Amino acid sequence: MSWKPITEPTLTNLLDQISFNEQGLISAIAQDEAREVLMLAWMNREALSETLSTGRVCYYSRSRGKLWRKGESSGQEQHLLSASLDCDTDCLLLTVQQKGVACHTGRRSCFYQALTPTGLTNLTNPDVDPTNLYGTPPSS
Amino acid sequence: MSWKPITEPTLTNLLDQISFNEQGLISAIAQDEAREVLMLAWMNREALSETLSTGRVCYYSRSRGKLWRKGESSGQEQHLLSASLDCDTDCLLLTVQQKGVACHTGRRSCFYQALTPTGLTNLTNPDVDPTNLYGTPPSS
Numbered sequence: 001m002s003w004k005p006i007t008e009p010t011l012t013n014l015l016d017q018i019s020f021n022e023q024g025l026i027s028a029i030a031q032d033e034a035r036e037v038l039m040l041a042w043m044n045r046e047a048l049s050e051t052l053s054t055g056r057v058c059y060y061s062r063s064r065g066k067l068w069r070k071g072e073s074s075g076q077e078q079h080l081l082s083a084s085l086d087c088d089t090d091c092l093l094l095t096v097q098q099k100g101v102a103c104h105t106g107r108r109s110c111f112y113q114a115l116t117p118t119g120l121t122n123l124t125n126p127d128v129d130p131t132n133l134y135g136t137p138p139s140s
Numbered sequence: 141m142s143w144k145p146i147t148e149p150t151l152t153n154l155l156d157q158i159s160f161n162e163q164g165l166i167s168a169i170a171q172d173e174a175r176e177v178l179m180l181a182w183m184n185r186e187a188l189s190e191t192l193s194t195g196r197v198c199y200y201s202r203s204r205g206k207l208w209r210k211g212e213s214s215g216q217e218q219h220l221l222s223a224s225l226d227c228d229t230d231c232l233l234l235t236v237q238q239k240g241v242a243c244h245t246g247r248r249s250c251f252y253q254a255l256t257p258t259g260l261t262n263l264t265n266p267d268v269d270p271t272n273l274y275g276t277p278p279s280s
Contacts, residue, residue: 085251086252104227113225
């Protein structure tokens, strides 16, 4: 399975059907082929347009206020396999091929803290040292 | 696997570690035991507290402006199996036992519209007639 790029005029037509929020964003859940949920991030219209037309996942970083081509600094790219939209047209589910780890802490998935009767418990340890991903301590 | 209720003082301690957004909400992804992503919804502190202490999933309905005990009108309840928090502490991943369907359209998952080169394509048909879930046409 590989991504079939979405081109005009379908691309604009699809983007027009998305309910971006008041900040112009839509949430996107990334899940891998084994259905492990890796992360949730946000896209603006430009990021989603780039993602759908190239198959290389691009988010919008709310903290940096700009497009975030996943893996551009860490090499941990996401390649799109499929994408679906929910019933409210305000959330996307992406199936991705994750190169390496998704989380900036060096873990495969960002959801590594279990909520338990004794508090937060780490479910996994980092697969890679985050300083090897970014060279400097990571920010989210 | 069944949910072990989280009680005080751990409950308050956990809730204090959550980064609720400026509206006092956190996003929550619900995934079933087969790892199918069913839906994304929102919780406020009260909804999350109730969910963690009872094991019955309770969201906050942004459209209705009140707690939304999933299944309270449709019978399609969600029972919590596990919960984890992401690295930014602003998104939850819930593993749930879904009674019936999660989507108000009568489908198992809310993510039923594929984004394809020819536009939006329905991946699934309703398992149940939504008028049988609610008696009246559903609102989200």
